[in-house]
Amino acid sequence: xxxxxxxxxxxxxxxxxxxxxxxxxxxxxxxxxxxxxxxxxxxxxxxxxxxxxxxxxxxxxxxxxxxxxxxxxxxxxxxxxxxxxxxxxxxxxxxxxxxxxxxxxxxxxxxxxxxxxxxxxxxxxxxxxxxxxxxxxxxxxxxxxxxxx
Amino acid sequence: xxxxxxxxxxxxxxxxxxxxxxxxxxxxxxxxxxxxxxxxxxxxxxxxxxxxxxxxxxxxxxxxxxxxxxxxxxxxxxxxxxxxxxxxxxxxxxxxxxxxxxxxxxxxxxxxxxxxxxxxxxxxxxxxxxxxxxxxxxxxxxxxxxxxxxxxxxxxxxxxxxxxxxxxxxxxxxxxxxxxxxxxxxxxxxxxxxxxxxxxxxxxxxxxxxxxxxxxxxxxxxxxxxxxxxxxxxxxxxxxxxxxxxxxxxxxxxxxxxxxxxxxxxxxxxxxxxxxxxxxxxxxxxxxxxxxxxxxxxxxxxxxxxxxxxxxxxxxxxxxxxxxxxxxxxxxxxxxxxxxxxxxxxxxxxxxxxxxxxxxxxxxxxxxxxxxxxxxxxxxxxxxxxxxxxxxxxxxxxxxxxxxxxxxxxxxxxxxxxxxxxxxxxxxxxxxxxxxxxxxxxxxxxxxxxxxxxxxxxxxxxxxxxxxxxxxxxxx
Numbered sequence: 347x348x349x350x351x352x353x354x355x356x357x358x359x360x361x362x363x364x365x366x367x368x369x370x371x372x373x374x375x376x377x378x379x380x381x382x383x384x385x386x387x388x389x390x391x392x393x394x395x396x397x398x399x400x401x402x403x404x405x406x407x408x409x410x411x412x413x414x415x416x417x418x419x420x421x422x423x424x425x426x427x428x429x430x431x432x433x434x435x436x437x438x439x440x441x442x443x444x445x446x447x448x449x450x451x452x453x454x455x456x457x458x459x460x461x462x463x464x465x466x467x468x469x470x471x472x473x474x475x476x477x478x479x480x481x482x483x484x485x486x487x488x489x490x491x492x493x494x495x
Numbered sequence: 496x497x498x499x500x501x502x503x504x505x506x507x508x509x510x511x512x513x514x515x516x517x518x519x520x521x522x523x524x525x526x527x528x529x530x531x532x533x534x535x536x537x538x539x540x541x542x543x544x545x546x547x548x549x550x551x552x553x554x555x556x557x558x559x560x561x562x563x564x565x566x567x568x569x570x571x572x573x574x575x576x577x578x579x580x581x582x583x584x585x586x587x588x589x590x591x592x593x594x595x596x597x598x599x600x601x602x603x604x605x606x607x608x609x610x611x612x613x614x615x616x617x618x619x620x621x622x623x624x625x626x627x628x629x630x631x632x633x634x635x636x637x638x639x640x641x642x643x644x645x646x647x648x649x650x651x652x653x654x655x656x657x658x659x660x661x662x663x664x665x666x667x668x669x670x671x672x673x674x675x676x677x678x679x680x681x682x683x684x685x686x687x688x689x690x691x692x693x694x695x696x697x698x699x700x701x702x703x704x705x706x707x708x709x710x711x712x713x714x715x716x717x718x719x720x721x722x723x724x725x726x727x728x729x730x731x732x733x734x735x736x737x738x739x740x741x742x743x744x745x746x747x748x749x750x751x752x753x754x755x756x757x758x759x760x761x762x763x764x765x766x767x768x769x770x771x772x773x774x775x776x777x778x779x780x781x782x783x784x785x786x787x788x789x790x791x792x793x794x795x796x797x798x799x800x801x802x803x804x805x806x807x808x809x810x811x812x813x814x815x816x817x818x819x820x821x822x823x824x825x826x827x828x829x830x831x832x833x834x835x836x837x838x839x840x841x842x843x844x845x846x847x848x849x850x851x852x853x854x855x856x857x858x859x860x861x862x863x864x865x866x867x868x869x870x871x872x873x874x875x876x877x878x879x880x881x882x883x884x885x886x887x888x889x890x891x892x893x894x895x896x897x898x899x900x901x902x903x904x905x906x907x908x909x910x911x912x913x914x915x916x917x918x919x920x921x922x923x924x925x926x927x928x929x930x931x932x933x934x935x936x937x938x939x940x941x942x943x944x945x946x947x948x949x950x951x952x953x954x955x956x957x958x959x960x961x962x963x964x965x966x967x968x969x970x971x
Binding site: 363364365366367368369370394413417420421424427428431432434458460464465466467468470471472473474475477492494495 | 534562563564565589590626684694734741745749762764898899900902903904929931932935
């Protein structure tokens with residue numbers, strides 16, 4: 347389980363953005379595939395607002411399945427975007443379980459408040475561009491893709 | 496891109512002859528400067544598109560071409576349904592029928608300057624913009640289906656605008672063949688609160704001044720004049736369009752192998768036009784087009800209300816509404832025969848020339864207005880479609896300049912507050928809920944649209960008619 351509030355000492359586990367000409371690349375890293383997916387979700391939130399500003403007050407369940415890990419990542423992120431759009435919420439804390447290529451997750455967040463969260467931009471969708479779910483030579487899991495804003 | 500990797504057919508036409516899996520050449524319309532500035536992915540994506548089944552004539556790239564999702568942005572490709580031609584969700588994009596509409600006002604700078612701030616504040620209050628904003632209309636599912644079937648026509652029937660407006664919208668404001676039943680409940684749910692909202696990112700509503708006229712006769716026919724104030728709206732199909740694209744990209748990726756299609760990139764996900772998935776997508780995509788048209792129609796209505804409150808003498812007439820992310824069924828001559836083709840324009844604008852029957856009567860002798868958006872700090876342009884354009888790229892032109900810097904870099908380079916202040920010093924009022932958003936949209940983060948427009952003009956894709964500069968820019 348991972349939270350935006352976790353200190354930087356949990357070193358392997360983190361998120362980052364990487365550049366793309368028109369939009370934004372999001373990347374999650376962790377010691378497990380699940381952690382990388384959780385961090386990718388934090389990176390997604392960070393495109394919109396500072397994750398620290400989002401209180402994990404309300405829990406939402408999300409499930410999806412994909413043919414492989416990579417399509418699963420895109421489904422996971424797009425599932426989050428759907429919940430964000432329809433519930434008018436932002437999320438900062440995630441707990442992901444993946445079995446084969448079935449994902450069951452909980453996302454914690456709160457209703458979006460424009461004055462508090464100052465959303466920068468709306469994310470339209472997670473894309474298949476620069477899509478990758480893999481382990482690097484240290485065994486760190488990396489989950490990334492470009493999101494269209 | 497290195498010009499030497501391309502065959503130069505003329506100063507503005509660069510070709511990649513078919514090799515490998517390509518069925519047709521790739522043709523890039525640009526000058527040498529723009530070619531050099533184009534990223535390498537354009538070459539890869541344009542040549543990938545050239546390998547798709549049923550593609551006709553060539554895989555085209557407009558002067559503003561850059562790295563996209565499967566298709567290059569600024570990509571144009573037409574497919575023949577009788578030759579196993581495909582339709583691609585990636586060839587239309589995540590913002591189905593994102594586009595621009597421009598209205599003339601009959602006002603001058605002297606009318607607007609004294610009330611510029613008042614107008615800006617009123618538009619901020621009236622126009623829902625940015626993430627989390629809610630439209631004034633909340634549709635139930637039945638109304639949603641009516642909107643998806645009717646598009647701008649639906650909006651006019653509900654009192655948002657006039658029948659006259661519809662004549663100035665592509666396909667008279669309503670895409671034929673829209674099938675709301677192919678749009679998922681998820682997509683409709685996402686749209687329920689978003690009808691008549693502006694969105695965010697590079698979307699905007701902008702009050703502009705026409706500062707230069709390049710063709711007096713065409714400007715007169717368009718009903719615009721030097722010094723006149725105009726307003727442009729740039730936005731698309733909102734959450735519904737994004738959801739349709741997401742869902743069909745997934746469906747098409749899964750179905751591709753079954754149709755014998757090998758996808759060089761997953762984002763190029765496509766299906767034969769004559770297949771269940773292909774037909775479902777066309778029905779849904781056309782509903783998405785209608786969603787965008789209804790959206791811009793409602794926004795224009797709110798804009799008219801704002802002007803009526805501040806400057807009652809203003810008469811806001813719709814010049815034209817163009818969409819730049821679509822796949823449309825059109826008839827074009829191929830080897831001397833009229834063929835029904837499915838033309839994808841991804842970040843490219845239709846630019847039909849004089850004589851085209853789809854144009855309203857008063858524009859038929861002139862050609863279609865082509866509206867090219869700029870940045871909040873530079874300029875936008877109005878062009879006109881040409882007869883030559885029909886044979887160059889199925890009657891298409893560019894749509895904007897494209898970025899030359901990532902959002903992450905732009906945020907590091909600029910402070911939103913500074914940009915707003917600097918533009919205000921130049922007389923341009925920016926209104927946005929997010930300073931970080933403004934930084935990401937900094938004028939410096941975009942390529943020079945003037946150069947793109949100049950090349951489109953010289954390549955005969957469309958011809959320059961007018962240049963507009965921003966006065967007030969509302970962003971989400």
